[in-house]
Amino acid sequence: MTTPADAAQSLAQTSKDQIPLTTAEAAVLATSSVSDGANPTNDAPRGQPAAAASGASELARTKITLLGALKHFPDFPIPGIKFIDILPLFQDPAIHETLLRALELQVLEFGEQAKPDVVVGLDARGFLFGPSLALRLNASFVPVRKKGKMPGPCVTAAYEKEYGTDFFQMQEGAVKPGQKVLVVDDIIATGGSAAAAGSLVKQLGGELMGYLFILEIPVLNGRSKLGGVQTVTLLETNE
Numbered sequence: 001m002t003t004p005a006d007a008a009q010s011l012a013q014t015s016k017d018q019i020p021l022t023t024a025e026a027a028v029l030a031t032s033s034v035s036d037g038a039n040p041t042n043d044a045p046r047g048q049p050a051a052a053a054s055g056a057s058e059l060a061r062t063k064i065t066l067l068g069a070l071k072h073f074p075d076f077p078i079p080g081i082k083f084i085d086i087l088p089l090f091q092d093p094a095i096h097e098t099l100l101r102a103l104e105l106q107v108l109e110f111g112e113q114a115k116p117d118v119v120v121g122l123d124a125r126g127f128l129f130g131p132s133l134a135l136r137l138n139a140s141f142v143p144v145r146k147k148g149k150m151p152g153p154c155v156t157a158a159y160e161k162e163y164g165t166d167f168f169q170m171q172e173g174a175v176k177p178g179q180k181v182l183v184v185d186d187i188i189a190t191g192g193s194a195a196a197a198g199s200l201v202k203q204l205g206g207e208l209m210g211y212l213f214i215l216e217i218p219v220l221n222g223r224s225k226l227g228g229v230q231t232v233t234l235l236e237t238n239e
């Protein structure tokens with residue numbers, strides 16, 4: 001019988017020919033593909049119907065592919081930061097498609113009544129997949145941009161992130177009062193960027209129904225800044 005440790009070792013080995021996957025990363029994925037208890041937020045419930053079970057196992061397989069495609073750059077953009085580059089996910093059309101399907105499945109697991117009216121993507125890497133995901137969900141796409149990039153009246157929020165301070169803006173009227181909003185971004189690190197985006201959605205009267213990220217750095221505890229709003233991440237890294 002394959003244990004999570006065996007699977008982690010084997011995943012780490014398989015990935016050596018591709019892009020480095022640490023044993024720790026492989027362990028996260030192996031556990032979620034071997035048992036269903038590793039990441040309860042992302043797992044389908046026990047006693048699930050066959051379709052839900054197959055969706056969950058499809059999701060577990062896609063996570064392995066995606067985690068293996070990430071690249072790691074120590075000391076970028078400043079010394080001490082372990083930068084995780086998600087751009088390779090978009091270089092191969094098959095992986096790009098896999099990513100979008102996985103994100104769509106993740107949103108569908110929220111439940112039918114939790115489908116968003118609006119997907120809000122964060123400048124700049126949330127723009128890489130936010131519009132495509134919005135189209136798949138038949139939702140609007142609205143950007144959050146760094147200050148001074150958009151015309152007309154805007155709402156503004158200051159925030160701190162892993163390597164600096166910045167200001168985010170949304171255009172007034174881009175989200176209508178009462179619309180259900182899903183905020184998406186590539187990475188949640190300290191959570192500062194996402195929390196600022198959430199505060200802008202609320203300033204415009206939107207109903208902030210959840211956050212969705214490709215990757216979480218749990219050691220930075222970014223979720224603690226998100227006020228208990230439903231937060232789902234596709235992948236995790238322990239680095």
Ligand SMILES: O=P(O)(O)OC[C@H]1O[C@H](OP(=O)(O)OP(=O)(O)O)[C@H](O)[C@@H]1O
Pocket residue numbers: 122123124125126160161162163185186187188189190191192193194222
């Ligand atoms: O959780 P946090 O600590 O706030 O960090 C996460 C944010 O940092 C990165 O963006 P960055 O501000 O570097 O901008 P970019 O997307 O324009 O590169 C990343 O794309 C997230 O938006």
Ligand SMILES: Nc1ncnc2[nH]cnc12
Pocket residue numbers: 081082083084085161162163187189190
């Ligand atoms: N460590 C990190 N890697 C990539 N993007 C980030 N944004 C904030 N922290 C990051």
